[in-house]
Structures are given as C-alpha cells and as structure tokens.
Amino acid sequence: MNNAGIVRDRSxxxxxxxxFDAVVKVHMYGTFNTARHAAELMKEQGYGRIINITSQAGLRGNFGQTNYGAAKAAIMGMTFVWSIExxxxGITVNAMSPAGATRMTEALFARTGEAPPxxxxxxxxxxxxxxxxxxxAAHVNGQILxxxxxxxxxxxxxxxxxxxxREGGWDVEGVSENFNKIFAQQLQHVGLAMPGGMEFPK
Incomplete structure (x- = not known):
C-alpha cells in the first residue's frame, strides 16, 4: 500500500x-519507487496486491493544490497502466481515495476550531x-475506490x-457555432465543496 504523503498548499x-517538487516527489515518485520494487517480488511469486492512494484533489481539483492534485491524478494514471501490465x-492494482482526519489535515480543522466528526x-x-x-478481491483490478x-x-x-x-472535420467558426448547442449541458463541475471555514486561503 502506497500511502506516503505531504502537502505544501499554495495557489x-x-x-x-x-x-511543487517536494509534493510530487513524495507522492508520485514514492508510489513509483515502492511499486517498482514490490512488483518484481510479486511477479516471482505469481501473486500480489498493490493499493495506491489517490485523492478528491486529483479526481476533481481543489484550490491551492496544484502539486498535490497533479500527483494524485498521476497516481490514478499509474494505477490504470500497472493493472494492465x-x-x-496475478497482481491486482487499485487505488483508494480515502477520507479522514489525519496529521496531514490538521490545519483544516484548526481553521474551524472544531473537533473532527x-x-x-x-x-x-x-x-x-x-x-x-x-x-x-482477485477480480478487482484497475479500479478507483x-x-x-x-x-x-x-x-x-x-x-x-x-x-x-462533422464530415471532413471542424473549423473554428463551426466549433463556435455548435459547441454550446451540443456540449453546454454536459460541462462538468470542477472542485471540491469544502465545509465552511475550511477553505484554503486565497
């Protein structure tokens, strides 16, 4: 299980x-380096389980977390690739986006002065x-939980x-004329809804 992590939150x-480097090296490189060596042993024994840790910041984005969100999104990409490889x-590779109050999230609750629920x-x-x-769980592979x-x-x-x-492809005028007609109702929501008082400083 690849669970090492730090945050350095700034816009x-x-x-x-x-x-940026500090967070990427711990999350992304830490996950790669651990899995790379573990996979060798797992291959030899014909069995293994790799569980990576991702985050809502990688799934949806979160203010002030360019480094953290990028690393966690990269970990999902590694999960998909490794599950195929x-x-x-006999090795499964999945990722978990956990929730919980830990040392890494102490600052969030400190902003509200409230104890974690x-x-x-x-x-x-x-x-x-x-x-x-x-x-x-042998049948579960390449999944994000x-x-x-x-x-x-x-x-x-x-x-x-x-x-x-459109037959023959699009030009800019065609995209401008048709984008909202076709895609406007399918635009995706971005970002986490943080509880009151826990928002990152601007």
Missing amino acids: LLKMTPED LGKY PEANPALNAPMVTWLASEE GRTDFAYTIYRHPMQIGYMY
Whole structure:
C-alpha cells in the first residue's frame, strides 16, 4: 500500500518550484519507487496486491493544490497502466481515495476550531483496503475506490460523454457555432465543496 504523503498548499501564483517538487516527489515518485520494487517480488511469486492512494484533489481539483492534485491524478494514471501490465502475473492494482482526519489535515480543522466528526475517523478506510489486499478481491483490478462519510464509493473511469462530429472535420467558426448547442449541458463541475471555514486561503 502506497500511502506516503505531504502537502505544501499554495495557489498557482504563489507556488514555488520547490513546493511543487517536494509534493510530487513524495507522492508520485514514492508510489513509483515502492511499486517498482514490490512488483518484481510479486511477479516471482505469481501473486500480489498493490493499493495506491489517490485523492478528491486529483479526481476533481481543489484550490491551492496544484502539486498535490497533479500527483494524485498521476497516481490514478499509474494505477490504470500497472493493472494492465501486471494483471497477467496475478497482481491486482487499485487505488483508494480515502477520507479522514489525519496529521496531514490538521490545519483544516484548526481553521474551524472544531473537533473532527465521527465519520472523519481514518480507521473507517481500513476495511475496504484490507479487503482489496485479500485473495477474495482477485477480480478487482484497475479500479478507483473511495470513501465519503460512512459510505464506500467506486468511480467511473474518464470516458466520452458527448460527441460532436462533422464530415471532413471542424473549423473554428463551426466549433463556435455548435459547441454550446451540443456540449453546454454536459460541462462538468470542477472542485471540491469544502465545509465552511475550511477553505484554503486565497
């Protein structure tokens, strides 16, 4: 299970290359380096389970988290690729987007002065992760799971939800004339709805 992580939250206009590198190296490179060595041993034994940790920041975006969101989205990409590459060796690769109050999220609750609610207990993530690591979960591969409150979730992979076709291709004028007619009702919501008082400083 690849769970190491840090945050260095700043908006794009305030983020330094050092802020970006620090988070990417821990999350993305940490996940790659651990899985790379573990996969060798798992291949030899013909069995293995890799569980990566992603985040809503990677799934939907979150203000002030360019570095964190990019790394977590990259981890989902690695999950998809590794599930394809390693499945033939009896190795499954899935990702979990957990929820919970941990040392990494202490600053969020500090902003409100409130204690984390019962559903913020990080131990609530453990049953799903434990099951994914079991032999019983051999048929689950390349999936993104998550937790919200007292519920577990599974995410649909990115896929086309609209289609705009014209014989011979499009020009700018054609796109301008037709985009809203075809795609306006399918534009996707971006970002997390943070509880009051937990918003990142602008």
